[in-house]
Every structure is written in C-alpha cells, then in structure tokens.
Amino acid sequence: MPEIIYSTKSDLPKLAECHKSAFPDSLSSKMGKKYLEEMIAWYLSDNSKILFHVEENGRCIGYCGGMILDGTQPTGSASGMMQYSFNSAVKAIMLRPWLLVHKEFLNKYKLIYKNIKRKFSGKKKQSGALKKKKNKELPEKEMGLVVIGVSSDFHGKGIGSILLQEFENKTLSMDIKKMGLAVRRGNEKALKSYQRNGWEISKEHPDYYEMTKRIL
C-alpha cells in the first residue's frame, strides 16, 4: 500500500533515486547523486517550501515539491535552487565537463550566468514584485508546484494523482486557495495527469503552459 511521507534529510538518497528514474535524461540527473540530494534539500531549507513522497516497501516511487509564492520571494524556484546547491553544482560539472554542452545547460545559460554573477557579487536580491509594487498590493498567495516525478516503472498507476491530491490537501491546510505550475509543451503524460486532476491551462507560452487550480 503506497504511503505518503513528509520527507526529511534522511530521505534524500531515496528521493534522488526516484528523481533519476522519473527524469532520466535531465541535466540534474546527469549531475550525479550528490548534486541531486543537495538540489532536493533546497525544499527543506525553510518553511515556505514543502516536500513529500510516496513510499512502497521502503522505496520512494514518487515525489513532489512546492513553494509558496506571495510576491516576497527574491527569486523564482530555479534560481533559488541554483544558489542553494551552487557548490555541489560546480563540483558536479567539473567532474563531468561534457555536461556543458547538454541541451538544458545551453538553454539555461543566461539563467546560469546570472546566478554565477549573483553568487560572487554577494548581493541579496530584492523581490521583483516588491520592487515594482512598493505601494501596491502583493499578488494573491499561491502554492507553486515546482517538481513532481514518479519512478518510470510506476507510471500510469495513479501515483501522480496521489501526489497531486496531497499537494492540494497540504495547500488547503496552509489556507492557500490557488495552485500554479508550469509544464513544457509536449509533456503529454504530465498535461493529461494535471487535467485529470482538475488543473487548467491559464496561459500559453511558446515552450510551456502555465496551469492553475483554485481550491474551492
């Protein structure tokens, strides 16, 4: 029977294994277990983030992570994660320099460059929303779904739906009524799973969709 567990530091090796199985070709998976554990540890770094997984017979077969977005965050999840796991990322790339031409690395080079500069400048970035909206209201609080992944041998068995339902329950328990995520165009499995669970496309971008779900 699958069991939902709120992940702690000691679960990170299991979650890293699950991530590798769910996202086998991603840059993060190619960067090795140590980097993955550090990257996932970002979700445990403060209580504006959540991290939980589904376990069966002691194995993590799916996991999900999110963060509260209320306009006060200095960076988005990608930069936050990069800043947090910066040293591990540098080590991982130094040991595997061929990853410098991995397509995700090439696609994200602007973001990577910005984060290298930020790391070495030592400046703390102010939230974009706060800067722009000094005297205005902050946006509606939302729970952002940053990652969801099911081990490949468990796809199509309803594990993604268990994770999405728990994400929703947790969001509601934190008194947040809106959830959001981004999904790449072409990721039909994920799109179908989100739609089956009541999420709707709220904005179309050239490469991805923004999806939202309101909890009534």
Ligand SMILES: CC(C)(COP(=O)(O)OP(=O)(O)OC[C@H]1O[C@@H](n2cnc3c(N)ncnc32)[C@H](O)[C@@H]1OP(=O)(O)O)[C@@H](O)C(=O)NCCC(=O)NCCS
């Ligand atoms: C996206 C992802 C998390 C979906 O996980 P999943 O467990 O396959 O998703 P679901 O729970 O929605 O699975 C539903 C399928 O299981 C079947 N199913 C079997 N038992 C079920 C149950 N008890 N409850 C719900 N669905 C069940 C459904 O009929 C459905 O089959 P279908 O797709 O043929 O219609 C998974 O495909 C994944 O990890 N992908 C790689 C990582 C990724 O792309 N993540 C998203 C990035 S945005």
